[in-house]
Amino acid sequence: MAPGLPTAMDRPHFIGIGGAGMSGIAKILAQRGAKVAGSDAKESPTAEALRALGATVHIGHAAEHLADDATCVVVSSAIRADNPELARAAELDIPVVHRSDALARLMDGLRPIAVAGTHGKTTTTSMLAVSLTELGLNPSYAIGGDLDAPGSNALHGEGDIFVAEADESDRSFHKYAPEVAIVLNVELDHHANYASMEEIYESFQTFAGRIVPGGTLVVNADHEGARELTRRLAGSVKAVTYGESQDADVRVLSVVPQGLKSQVTVDLDGSELTFTVSVPGRHYAHNAVAALAAGVALGIPAAELAPALAAYTGVKRRLQLKGEEAGVQVIDSYAHHPTEMTADLEAMRAAAGESRILVVFQPHLFSRTQELGKEMGQALALADASVVLDIYPAREDPIPGVTSELIIEAARAAGADVQAVHDKAEVPAVVAGMAKPGDLVLTMGAGDVTDLGPRILNRLAQK
Structure with missing residues (x-):
């Protein structure tokens, strides 16, 4: 039988509760009987799923979201030191627990x-x-x-x-x-x-x-x-x-x-x-x-x-079929490192036969692009054509001189057909103009490029 609930985590508060790693721990604690609460930057299906388990999920970060009777505050490495809920935890002398420590306790x-x-x-x-x-x-x-x-x-x-x-x-x-x-x-x-x-x-x-x-x-x-x-x-x-x-x-x-x-x-x-x-x-x-x-x-x-x-038939964002319109399939890929990009594109090439593969790629992190931008561009050469978006910053601040252009230059040097699109709102129309019946479209990256899949499908349906 599984162990019970660690006493110190019977009333946890999660800062960034909607994140992939954080929400999983929160969900298990809720299922074990904890009174779970937390905050996240925006509404999401994950937030709703947590509420269905009895968790209290606040949108936005504010000191008043942290209850005085919380037994611990759970954070990830992405939470900045100036977060108001983290500051409130210090005032109340509530222990701060890293996500990994919380997960380790659940495995005891x-x-x-x-x-x-x-x-x-x-x-x-x-x-x-x-x-x-x-x-x-x-x-x-x-x-x-x-x-x-x-x-x-x-x-x-x-x-x-x-x-x-x-x-x-x-x-x-x-x-x-x-x-x-x-x-x-x-x-x-x-x-x-x-x-x-x-x-x-x-x-x-x-x-x-x-x-x-x-x-x-x-x-x-x-x-x-x-x-x-x-x-x-x-x-x-x-x-x-x-x-x-x-x-x-x-x-x-x-x-x-x-x-x-x-x-x-x-x-x-x-x-x-x-x-x-x-x-x-x-x-x-x-x-x-x-x-x-x-x-x-x-x-x-x-x-x-x-x-x-x-x-096992797949997990969201790992070559996940989002739908098909006008004879064009739209598939979502979480790949953001050159090795992952290459592997997913090779897998799709093997499955696609004679179909063209079109990629909408959003680089993830300035530091990763600075170090691996050339290799990302080379990976995109495996596609028939690609659209490259601006860098998704996540937790990072911009690095001078590091833009998507590093990837685009490397891709063109490798013989790739690639174009930059700086405004995400324009992507559905651009892709719909490129795509023909039988093509496969991959939205690729670890950021919010995944949101474009349904929009591309809607635009294709209008053709």
């Missing part, structure tokens, strides 16, 4: 699987959550994206397994003590927090060192960064590797595209096992193999878990 007494890596965390965590639920194991889970409805990014289950997405961006994954940890890949990202690959490796080594005695690290044998991490750990933790490499413990023998699905065959302990992955793309197939290896490390029979993985 359970068997955690923590999914880490520069890319693929949300998908792999979701695959585990769905497949373990399919097997009747009633896991708890906290995911960085919604499965099938607003607020479906987290659940308090009655089983003893807790599946969590482990965020390396601010080193918060150092707080967890998993029984099984997955490392999908290790690349340089989050440039505001990491100055070099050496710092990235050190951070992932710390994460791996948090695995409980007798636990297992599941690590990608095909990715050089992950292999380097394994070498650095040098037997200090039990490691199970997966991938297409000859020396992988769980070896991928084949990934056969079947429309928007894949058939995957692996060699596991000398026996071949074939199963279906219900989303397109080789990288998603490999994520499923990572989930399979993690489940087996936890003691779940592979022959039962493999077919259950087919129950």
Whole structure:
């Protein structure tokens, strides 16, 4: 049975409660019986989903939103020091708890699987959550994206397994003590927090060192960064590797595209096992193999878990079909790092056949664009044509000289057909003018570019 509610978190207040990570923790606490409250910048389906669970959600940030009887204030790294609710917490001497510490407390007494890596965390965590639920194991889970409805990014289950997405961006994954940890890949990202690959490796080594005695690290044998991490750990933790490499413990023998699905065959302990992955793309197939290896490390029979993985049919913003109008399909992608962009575009190319792929790309963060703008532009060369928006700043202030033009120049240098659109309101008409029946349109990025999908569909319907 799952543990009860930590006493200090029976009346929590969340600043930024609508965020992907924050809302999941709030949802689980509400389901465990906590009196949850919080604030967010704007109304959202997630806010409504939290209210349906009994949470009080204020819109906007103001000192009076924080109740005097709150037992703690939960924050993420995105909350600035001058937030009025944070200042009020200091006045009232209410403890401030980082999101990662709150999540770590929720995992106490359970068997955690923590999914880490520069890319693929949300998908792999979701695959585990769905497949373990399919097997009747009633896991708890906290995911960085919604499965099938607003607020479906987290659940308090009655089983003893807790599946969590482990965020390396601010080193918060150092707080967890998993029984099984997955490392999908290790690349340089989050440039505001990491100055070099050496710092990235050190951070992932710390994460791996948090695995409980007798636990297992599941690590990608095909990715050089992950292999380097394994070498650095040098037997200090039990490691199970997966991938297409000859020396992988769980070896991928084949990934056969079947429309928007894949058939995957692996060699596991000398026996071949074939199963279906219900989303397109080789990288998603490999994520499923990572989930399979993690489940087996936890003691779940592979022959039962493999077919259950087919129950996963996607998560919002991960190549999610938004609709079709005038013969044009609009698909939403969360990809914002060049590796993710390349993987999603290659997956769509494999599934699209002769169809054209048009991309609406919104760069995310000035620091990421400064470091990886050239590679983003090169990735866009895989599309038939692209529209590039201005940079979505999120938590960052502008950096002089860093604009979307860095990406556009690199894309054109790579032979891409690309144009800048500075006003998002103009995008639906621009895309409708470009698109022809049979085309696929991808809205791509981690910002609010996702909002353009329905608007593009509405404009296409007018053609």
